[in-house]
Amino acid sequence: MPFYVYISLHNIHASENIEASATIKLPGHVSLLKDVPAFSKEARVLKRRSTLKPGDILNYSLYMEALSEGKEPIDYKLDYTIKGISDVIENKTFVLI
Secondary structure: OEEEEEEEEEOOOOOOOEEEEEEEEOOOOEEEOOOOOOOEEEOOEEEEEEEEOOOOEEEEEEEEEEOOOOOOOEEEEEEEEEOOEEEEEEEEEOOOO
């Protein structure tokens, strides 16, 4: 059964840009049903670099389907820098069928 994963990034800082790099690794048992033009795709890895100005919001939806049972997660990683400070946010989403 197809499903969506929604990603939203919002720069709430009033005066600083955020430099961001998003990487999404899809497990072998999950198929991306519709390409997302904002992301480059290399095999099972989606990538996007962007600069979010103050107040900018980026919204993406990934339309996918689990092809079989699997134990690997969808792995999402966001590397970002604001005011010269870098950090990483990671998320793993498991798909059960």
